[in-house]
Structure formats: C-alpha cells, structure tokens
Amino acid sequence: MRPCTSKTLLLSLLWIFYIGLGGLSGQPVQYSVEDSVIARVGDDFYGIQYHSNTYSSPILQEKLSEIPIKKVRIWARPNQIRPNLEEWNWSGLDNKVNEVINAGYEPIVCIFQAEDWYTGTPENPWWNDTSAVNQWLTLSEELAGRYADEIEYIILFDELNYLHQDNPYYISFSKAADLYIQTASTIKAVDPDLKVGGPSGFNGWENGHWGNYVFNQTEHDTLLDFISSNIFLSWDKDDSDQSIINKTIWYEEAPKKIRSMLNSTHSPTLMLDAYNASALWTIDGTKDGELWTDPRNVNTFGGVYQALAQLHSTKGGFDITLKWETIGGYGIFNWYPDFNELPTYYSWELMAKRGALKPGSELIKITTTEIPLQDLPHHSGMNVDGYRVQPFAIRDSENNIKVILINKTDSLQEANITPPAEMNSFQLYQFHESRTQNTLAAVDSGSVDDNLLLELPPLSINIISYSESSLLTSTETEKSGSEPDQFTLFQNYPNPFNPTTSIAFRLSETSFVELSVYNARGQKVKEFYGNRLAAGEHSLLFDGSGLSSGIYFYRLTVDGNTEVRKFALIK
Numbered sequence: 001m002r003p004c005t006s007k008t009l010l011l012s013l014l015w016i017f018y019i020g021l022g023g024l025s026g027q028p029v030q031y032s033v034e035d036s037v038i039a040r041v042g043d044d045f046y047g048i049q050y051h052s053n054t055y056s057s058p059i060l061q062e063k064l065s066e067i068p069i070k071k072v073r074i075w076a077r078p079n080q081i082r083p084n085l086e087e088w089n090w091s092g093l094d095n096k097v098n099e100v101i102n103a104g105y106e107p108i109v110c111i112f113q114a115e116d117w118y119t120g121t122p123e124n125p126w127w128n129d130t131s132a133v134n135q136w137l138t139l140s141e142e143l144a145g146r147y148a149d150e151i152e153y154i155i156l157f158d159e160l161n162y163l164h165q166d167n168p169y170y171i172s173f174s175k176a177a178d179l180y181i182q183t184a185s186t187i188k189a190v191d192p193d194l195k196v197g198g199p200s201g202f203n204g205w206e207n208g209h210w211g212n213y214v215f216n217q218t219e220h221d222t223l224l225d226f227i228s229s230n231i232f233l234s235w236d237k238d239d240s241d242q243s244i245i246n247k248t249i250w251y252e253e254a255p256k257k258i259r260s261m262l263n264s265t266h267s268p269t270l271m272l273d274a275y276n277a278s279a280l281w282t283i284d285g286t287k288d289g290e291l292w293t294d295p296r297n298v299n300t301f302g303g304v305y306q307a308l309a310q311l312h313s314t315k316g317g318f319d320i321t322l323k324w325e326t327i328g329g330y331g332i333f334n335w336y337p338d339f340n341e342l343p344t345y346y347s348w349e350l351m352a353k354r355g356a357l358k359p360g361s362e363l364i365k366i367t368t369t370e371i372p373l374q375d376l377p378h379h380s381g382m383n384v385d386g387y388r389v390q391p392f393a394i395r396d397s398e399n400n401i402k403v404i405l406i407n408k409t410d411s412l413q414e415a416n417i418t419p420p421a422e423m424n425s426f427q428l429y430q431f432h433e434s435r436t437q438n439t440l441a442a443v444d445s446g447s448v449d450d451n452l453l454l455e456l457p458p459l460s461i462n463i464i465s466y467s468e469s470s471l472l473t474s475t476e477t478e479k480s481g482s483e484p485d486q487f488t489l490f491q492n493y494p495n496p497f498n499p500t501t502s503i504a505f506r507l508s509e510t511s512f513v514e515l516s517v518y519n520a521r522g523q524k525v526k527e528f529y530g531n532r533l534a535a536g537e538h539s540l541l542f543d544g545s546g547l548s549s550g551i552y553f554y555r556l557t558v559d560g561n562t563e564v565r566k567f568a569l570i571k
Contacts, residue, residue: 028414047071049325122168177213197226208261252316303347
C-alpha cells in the first residue's frame with residue numbers, strides 16, 4: 001500500500017475543498033434525483049395559529065383558500081374560561097371555534113397549562129394543589145363535552161420549560177406526565193374518539209423524554225395520540241441571519257429525535273404545533289420593542305426560512321404543522337382590514353402550488369456533490385446534513401418531479417441538475433428579494449434535452465418543475481389536473497390569422513393566470529398576465545407582426561392547471 005505522505009494528504013484535502021465548492025474553476029454543484037421515497041405529505045399537514053376576528057373576513061377567507069390549510073389552533077385559557085371558582089365564561093372560546101368552523105377549517109383546541117390561574121405562586125404553582133388540579137380536570141371534562149362534536153384534537157399545552165428546577169413554576173417530568181394522564185383519561189371518558197396529546201415542549205429531546213414517562217406509566221398507548229413540539233429558532237438578539245437559517249435542519253432532526261427515543265411499539269402522530277424563525281422583537285431597527293415583531297419572520301428571509309421549515313418538517317416526519325401565526329409580525333398577512341399578503345404568504349403559495357408540497361405528494365431522494373457544512377448547530381445529537389444550497393425533490397400525484405433548491409447564502413450559487421428519468425419538459429419558478437410576488441409565473445421553461453444549468457439568486461427558493469408531457473407537443477386541447485369547470489380556454493379567432501387574433505378564456509373563480517405563446521420549437525415568444533384575475537370572461541388581442549409564418553401554441557395556466565391550443569400565422 002502506498003504511504004500517505006504530507007503531500008498526498010494536502011492534495012486530498014485540496015480535492016475535497018475543490019469538490020465542496022463546486023470546483024475552483026466555477027464548476028456548478030451537481031444534483032440528481034433518485035426514485036426512492038423518503039416521506040409522504042399527509043392530509044392534515046398544513047395548519048396555522050388562530051388570530052381573533054380574522055376568519056370571519058371574506059377577504060381573508062378568499063386569500064387563505066389559495067393555500068391548503070386545513071387546521072387552525074385556538075388557545076383555551078383556563079384563566080379566561082374559569083377566572084375564579086364562581087364563574088364560567090365560554091363565550092370567547094365558543095365564538096372562536098364557531099368562527100373557524102364557519103370559515104371551513106378544523107379547530108384544534110389547545111388547553112394552556114399556564115401558571116397564571118386563580119391560585120398558585122411562582123414558588124408553589126397550582127398543579128401542586130390537589131383542589132386546583134381537580135378544578136383543572138373539571139374544566140377539561142367540561143371542554144371535551146362542550147366541543148366533542150366539533151373538534152378532533154385537543155392539545156394539553158404544558159410547555160416543558162417548566163421542567164427546569166431552577167426556574168419559577170417548576171414541574172418535574174414525572175409530575176407533568178401524571179397530570180397529563182389524569183387529564184387525558186378525563187377527556188377520553190367523555191369521548192374516546194377525541195385525539196389528545198402534548199406537551200408542546202421545545203424541540204425533540206424534552207418531548208421524547210416526556211413521552212416515555214407517559215407511555216411507561218400506562219398499560220397501553222391510547223392516552224397519547226400525538227406528541228407536539230414548538231420550534232422557534234432564535235431567542236437571542238445577537239443571532240445572525242445565517243445562524244438562524246442554518247438551524248432549519250432542526251425541523252428534520254426534532255421528529256427524528258422523538259422517534260429514536262420512543263419504544264418501537266409506540267408510534268404516535270407528531271405535531272409541530274408552533275413554528276417561526278424568531279421570537280425576538282424590534283423597534284426602530286433595534287431588538288428591544290414589541291414581542292414577535294422581528295421582521296425576519298415576514299420578509300424575504302422569513303419566506304425562505306418558512307419553505308425550509310416546511311420541507312425539513314416533512315422529511316423528518318412531522319405529520320401536522322401549525323404555522324405561528326395568521327397575521328401581524330409573525331404571520332402571512334398584514335393587519336385588518338385588507339389583510340395584505342406578506343412574502344411568507346407568497347412563499348407558502350409557491351411551495352404548495354408549484355413545489356407540490358401538499359397532501360398526496362412524496363418527498364424523494366436527491367443527491368448533491370456539495371460537501372455538507374461543518375460545525376452546524378445540530379439538535380440533541382442528530383446530524384442531518386446542511387448545505388449552502390439545501391436540495392429537496394418531490395413527486396406529485398401525477399408523477400411529475402419538482403426539484404427544489406434553496407440557496408441559504410447571501411451570494412449567487414450555480415447548480416447543474418440532471419433531469420429525472422422520463423421527464424420531457426421543465427418550468428422554473430423563483431422566490432427571492434426582487435421576486436416575492438407573482439412567484440407562480442414561470443421565469444423560464446423548455447424541453448428537457450440535457451442537464452439544466454442554473455444561477456440561484458442569493459437567499460432564494462428555486463423550483464424546477466419537471467413534467468412527463470412535452471411542453472407544447474399536443475395538437476389537441478390538453479387540460480391537466482383541473483376541475484372541468486374551473487376554466488375554459490377558447491379557440492382563437494380568426495384562425496389562421498394575419499397579423500392579429502383574439503384569444504379568450506373564462507374563469508369560474510378568482511385565479512392566478514399566466515398566458516404564453518410559443519413557437520413550434522417550444523420557445524416562448526410572448527407572455528401575458530402573471531397575476532390574479534377575477535371570475536368571468538377575459539380576452540386579449542395577440543399581434544404576430546414581428547413573427548414569421550408558421551404554427552404557434554398558446555398555453556393558459558390557471559392556479560397550476562394548464563390548457564394548450566394551436567393556431568397558425570399565415571402572412
């Protein structure tokens with residue numbers, strides 16, 4: 001065997017450095033998709049945190065309908081429902097539950113085991129008082145009976161930061177588990193079909209450890225239907241953007257950690273019941289103002305963070321995710337009355353509609369030649385690989401492949417993507433600082449002939465949507481994945497034409513619309529719209545004065561569904 005000299009070692013290290021950077025010559029990092037399923041997106045994957053008096057707004061309801069949110073988490077606070085032993089007040093919670101149901105969503109009620117109830121002190125909290133525990137159980141029983149026909153999930157939120165003995169309101173793991181078992185037993189005695197879980201601790205280890213306490217103290221696992229976590233990545237005003245975004249791998253590591261800690265016979269649903277980039281606050285550019293108003297939660301950074309959180313959560317095994325929250329400095333909309341969309345809304349819409357991160361899709365394996373980043377802040381001994389460009393791949397229900405490359409850096413990156421097998425066309429969608437709206441419009445498209453070379457803007461989401469269908473080869477009308485009455489594309493008139501013709505279509509509802517014209521080689525020669533249009537009939541005049549005679553195609557895309565027609569220019 002040839003000895004490893006210092007020169008050989010140096011050359012080896014330089015080669016590793018060369019490959020990790022994509023090559024000193026500027027060679028792009030290579031990405032390849034493999035047909036191996038990693039995770040599936042479940043029916044209940046998307047949810048969000050309730051905000052008062054928002055879900056009754058028709059404006060908000062219309063905008064929320066564009067993303068596949070199913071569940072809405074609502075606080076149930078004992079100090080509001082039962083402020084003292086002589087008073088019950090259900091009206092506030094009743095209104096919230098009804099508001100969410102009437103808007104078409106499924107409420108998840110979260111009973112908050114807060115310290116500020118009618119009794120108890122920081123040194124001796126109410127859960128050390130037997131009579132107060134009995135009042136807690138009575139409240140839980142009343143709540144279960146009141147909403148059993150309207151809800152499916154109840155979270156028992158005791159936020160395990162109480163488990164630190166040197167902090168106020170301390171509760172031990174065993175006591176927290178005992179209280180949970182008593183409460184879950186009380187709720188299930190009212191309705192065994194109600195799904196109960198907790199504890200909404202931070203990240204993975206505490207939740208897995210608590211889960212084992214519960215399982216070890218019961219003969220079966222029917223009392224713990226799910227384990228819930230909340231993950232905010234920054235509680236320190238000095239955390240940099242890069243340090244926060246590098247911790248997005250925690251959303252993959254936390255569920256893996258919980259699963260690794262549980263006995264193999266126990267497989268509860270895993271719920272990410274609150275997540276956002278930062279729990280910090282800002283005012284006039286400093287981090288010392290109002291809670292939850294760090295602009296990184298809602299700006300371009302927040303949109304990129306959110307996509308990473310959703311993708312890593314899927315890959316790691318979270319079954320349900322609940323975004324914190326609907327509006328304001330940590331939401332996806334601005335305040336009333338207009339509920340203007342924030343970049344985080346457009347990021348979510350892009351991931352669901354163009355990235356196919358929605359129920360029925362599968363995450364599949366993708367490989368990269370980039371060397372994983374070193375010295376990342378991993379969670380609880382888990383070691384998910386993090387990269388400058390984090391790669392994901394999704395196969396949708398129609399067998400199309402989405403390659404998703406998220407540039408986590410503040411510099412331009414290059415990518416060389418090997419097209420997945422049997423894919424014949426692609427469309428490119430992007431989200432970045434100068435493109436946070438109209439992200440549903442493709443920035444490029446074409447036939448798949450060879451590897452695709454791309455420049456990835458700084459801090460960006462890049463979705464390469466591959467399809468088995470040729471982009472514009474059909475000589476007949478082709479409509480993909482749409483409801484029959486969602487939209488209608490009419491044949492142009494006149495046809496053939498010289499040099500102008502009218503193109504018309506009808507929408508059954510307000511939709512995001514793109515209309516593009518291509519030549520016979522699949523090259524785009526003109527594009528229209530790229531914005532939302534109201535329901536009804538629309539038409540435009542296409543002018544082919546600058547084009548040569550020949551066969552052309554016009555392609556209408558409505559909320560991700562397409563229809564193509566052929567027309568002829570004869571001069």
